[in-house]
Amino acid sequence: MTVVTDLALTDVDLNGTELAGDGYHLRLARLTPEGECTWLARSPLAYLILDRESAEFFLRSRDTAFPGREIAELFGVSAGRLREQIDANILNQQGDQHRRLRQLVGPAFTPRAADRWRPAMREFIAQLWDALGDARSCEFVSAIAKPYPSLTIAAVLGAPLEDAPALHDWSSLVQRQFDIRALDSQVPEIERAVTEVYGYVEDLLNSRPARPGADLLTSLLTAEEAGDRLSHAECVNLVLNVIAGGIDTTQAQLSHAMRMFATHPGQWQALRARPGLVGPAVQEVLRAEPITPFTARICLRPIEHRGVLFPAGTIVAVCAERANREQDGEEFDITAARDERLLTFGAGPHFCLGANLARAELQEALTFLAPRMPDLALDGPAGLGGMEGIYGIDALPLRWS
Numbered sequence: 001m002t003v004v005t006d007l008a009l010t011d012v013d014l015n016g017t018e019l020a021g022d023g024y025h026l027r028l029a030r031l032t033p034e035g036e037c038t039w040l041a042r043s044p045l046a047y048l049i050l051d052r053e054s055a056e057f058f059l060r061s062r063d064t065a066f067p068g069r070e071i072a073e074l075f076g077v078s079a080g081r082l083r084e085q086i087d088a089n090i091l092n093q094q095g096d097q098h099r100r101l102r103q104l105v106g107p108a109f110t111p112r113a114a115d116r117w118r119p120a121m122r123e124f125i126a127q128l129w130d131a132l133g134d135a136r137s138c139e140f141v142s143a144i145a146k147p148y149p150s151l152t153i154a155a156v157l158g159a160p161l162e163d164a165p166a167l168h169d170w171s172s173l174v175q176r177q178f179d180i181r182a183l184d185s186q187v188p189e190i191e192r193a194v195t196e197v198y199g200y201v202e203d204l205l206n207s208r209p210a211r212p213g214a215d216l217l218t219s220l221l222t223a224e225e226a227g228d229r230l231s232h233a234e235c236v237n238l239v240l241n242v243i244a245g246g247i248d249t250t251q252a253q254l255s256h257a258m259r260m261f262a263t264h265p266g267q268w269q270a271l272r273a274r275p276g277l278v279g280p281a282v283q284e285v286l287r288a289e290p291i292t293p294f295t296a297r298i299c300l301r302p303i304e305h306r307g308v309l310f311p312a313g314t315i316v317a318v319c320a321e322r323a324n325r326e327q328d329g330e331e332f333d334i335t336a337a338r339d340e341r342l343l344t345f346g347a348g349p350h351f352c353l354g355a356n357l358a359r360a361e362l363q364e365a366l367t368f369l370a371p372r373m374p375d376l377a378l379d380g381p382a383g384l385g386g387m388e389g390i391y392g393i394d395a396l397p398l399r400w401s
Helices: 023-029 052-060 068-074 080-088 095-109 111-115 118-130 140-145 147-157 161-178 187-210 216-222 232-246 248-262 265-273 275-288 320-328 355-372
Strands: 040-042 047-049 137-139 294-299 303-305 308-310 315-319 393-395 397-399
Touching: 023 320, 047 052, 052 294, 052 303, 052 315, 052 320, 068 080, 068 161, 080 161, 080 187, 080 232, 095 111, 095 216, 095 232, 095 355, 111 355, 118 140, 118 147, 118 355, 137 140, 140 147, 140 248, 140 393, 147 161, 147 216, 147 232, 147 248, 147 355, 161 187, 161 232, 161 248, 187 216, 187 232, 216 232, 232 248, 248 265, 248 275, 248 355, 248 393, 265 275, 265 355, 275 320, 275 355, 294 320, 315 320
Parallel strands: 047 315
Antiparallel strands: 040 047, 137 397, 294 315, 303 308
């Protein structure tokens, strides 16, 4: 058996310019790992897992964990509210504690639970569209992609809708705890955002018993299974997780969806002509442009896989972008038959709790926008973000006839 450190592997810098914008798909597609381990490459901080079989193995393994604490230590985040949130984040929970939290909050994130919010989603997207008036162009991120999931999460939580802009700003900053470039330069700003959102969530939860409603806050406060209840601290941290993980991500995925359709006019026309394709359209967007192209895992103990030994403490970066495209290829086609298994939302114990809500938001947005934006096209270059953390779009100028 060969130790992974002894292998001659192709080097890829995840923070380099070679993995920026559209170029990153081409770079990964042309990547030819050296030696016998064609499913492995190496970056400065992690080993890249490049095929679906191995990606699912590391994501599903109970001998791996998300390395949130280890990354925090690398950047000196050892105290304060940010470190408190990292330690409490459900992504960083393992074993019985993780299973317990998932079982208690799972009913609030089922497909049926997500469907309850579809009328609100339709109302929000319609309001944002009406605000454009008779315009035939817009900067899509600021006009629709940014406020839409913020309003949705406010409604889901039972928070005042006027708080949606603040929720977005907090989400964008708190989410950067997973962005190594941000951790190198923005820790004070992230710390401030975490502190502010902790106070906000505390106030929301404290006010909820006096006016319960059909919202997530009430569901979490009353969540119970076999006599077990969420503690107040657990409720606070789960709500913070929803704010951090449910806004910036959907903004990025919807922006990428519209960018892909703007550059594939035949696909947009197909969706306009056949609204029933919205489900496959969302699936194809998630497959072709996952907004978390790389997901990190750390080996909790020595792991053997395909004749390679990964010592305890080894960090791997699972490449959802390559795993998603391995079988179905590089072409963006919403009418093609596809493998339903995607790694965009992860796999195994830490499969994304908010996946059903995110799918519903994307479906409702595309269903509304497709018939109203004929001849969709780019109206200038898109401002694409980096691969660290969430792969987002800063600006997306669009036009239509």
